[in-house]
Amino acid sequence: MTAADPIIRIAAKGDGVTASGHHVAGGVPGDLVDEAGAITPGPHHVAPACRHFAVCGGCQLQHADDAALADFVRDRVLNAASGQGITAEEVLPVHLSPPHSRRRAGLHGLRTARGAVLGYREGGSHRVVDLAECPVLHPKLTALIAPLRAFVAAHGPKAMVGIDLTLADQGVEAGFSHFPLEGLGPTEAALDFAREQGLARLTFDQGYGPETIWEPEPVTVTLGGAPVNLTPGAFLQATADAEARMVADAAEWLEGARLVADLFAGLGTFAFGLRAESGRKVLAVEAEQAAHLACKTAGAMSGGQVLALHRDLFRAPLQADELNRLAAVLLDPPRAGARAQIAEIARSTLGRVVYVSCNPASWARDAAMLTEAGFRLKKLRPVGQFRWSTHVELTSYFER
Incomplete structure (x- = not known):
């Protein structure tokens, strides 16, 4: 390293990376690192918010200000996309969940x-x-x-x-x-x-x-105005603000679609959020039985716009001919992504897909399959609801 090697980015695991390519724990963009590895804090280096930082494994980035955090979240998503040769037509502002919001x-x-x-x-x-x-x-x-x-x-x-x-x-x-x-x-x-x-x-x-x-x-738990039975251990978005942002994105991008499938629906976070559009029907597809039953019961009690289907989409994805009956699909799969289901979407005649992901790497792999099938990535929003951690999420909209 030179006598004053600047940190230019944050790597995936939270280390600062210098202009010469060295990884430095505790560095953020704008810091300077000397030959001995000592850090001179820059304009984006802040005092950690918690006394346990650097010992507790829950947070990795409390020493970065919001501008550096937003850049990290955005770059993680964009780098995953570019690694698959994908470019978004519009990258929306990063959503960062505030402190004291994790539920x-x-x-x-x-x-x-x-x-x-x-x-x-x-x-x-x-x-x-x-x-x-x-x-x-x-x-x-x-x-x-x-x-x-x-x-x-x-x-x-x-x-x-x-x-x-x-x-x-x-x-x-x-x-x-x-x-x-x-x-x-x-x-x-x-x-x-x-x-x-x-x-x-x-x-x-x-x-x-x-x-x-x-x-x-x-x-x-109230989802889209509907009280849904929160079964023990059920998945719930980590923060209410990030959930609201992601649901709002999906609702905007799927405006006018009258028959939509919410795949990997869980309790129905997106299904109930999307039902706000008058006349829309949402098919909520979920494999975990307790979550499926909770969604089914809430759907029946809240006007019948949300219809629940119990199905393992890894072993039995919706087939192309089934998807062809829909106006659009939304999917929010686990970290592994949804390779089999994406392959069927690619084979279908669908023209609109919203993909919510908690893993930019598996999302980019699946997104490449969609672009090969003629979809364009119209909109992309990086989401940092796990504040101060290296865990990054996103919402995305594809059209063909």
């Missing part, structure tokens, strides 16, 4: 001789960071950290437990795993905890799936 969290707890530790794992380690704060979490989730730690200290096993938190319409759902409830005393203590903390639901998974021990009223 889902997966924590770990461990009872110790002095009490308990509770938090995320350290980066590259199984050790748990004992959280004193978490600036990404919604305040209602943050407020439970101390009570959860005390509960694990008093009643937890002498082994690591998992704690999943989700903010629902009725409040916070807490789900414990690897946490045996043996006897009346621990069960009563768990019920007292749920009551005192005002939980919407409390479940324990002792190896046979989540068992609900507390749920004063059915737990729901």
Whole structure:
């Protein structure tokens, strides 16, 4: 490196990359790195928002300001596209979720001789960071950290437990795993905890799936104005603001399409958002049975515009002749992408596709198949709903 080698970009795993190609942990664009590797902070280098940063494995980029974060999110998406020879006709502004907006969290707890530790794992380690704060979490989730730690200290096993938190319409759902409830005393203590903390639901998974021990009223999440049963462990977008942005993009791009399929629909996040257009019917296709049934029930109770189909789209994708009956499709697959389903879309006569993705690499691979079939990437929006992390998402619109 030269005496003052500038950081010019952030790599996929969060390291700064200098003009000479060296990777420097903790560097952001505008920083200068000397021959010994010391960083002179530049205009985009800020003080981390959390005392646990650099130890906790949850965030990698708290030292970057919003401009650098937005550039990182955008570049991850555009680089994935260009790697497949794809260029978007219009790249929309990056959406970044704000601090204190995450409505889902997966924590770990461990009872110790002095009490308990509770938090995320350290980066590259199984050790748990004992959280004193978490600036990404919604305040209602943050407020439970101390009570959860005390509960694990008093009643937890002498082994690591998992704690999943989700903010629902009725409040916070807490789900414990690897946490045996043996006897009346621990069960009563768990019920007292749920009551005192005002939980919407409390479940324990002792190896046979989540068992609900507390749920004063059915737990729901409102999607597109429809209350949908939030089944334990169901997928939910990490932040409400990113969900709203992605649904709004899809609704704009599919305006006028009267019969739409929402593929890999889950609970119906996009299906219920798209039903706002008068006269539209949305076929919500999902393989996971509990999510499918929740979507089906909510669809029937909210006017019948959303129709649910139980189908594994990896093993049995909608065929081209089935797709030909539709005006458009939306898909939001898991990280692996949707190679088999995309192949059928390419074979069909469909002219409009909205593809929402949580993995730019698999999206770009699938997008290449669409462009080979004559689709043009009309619009592309990078989305950073996992603030300060290297996890990047996107919405995209294809036409032919």
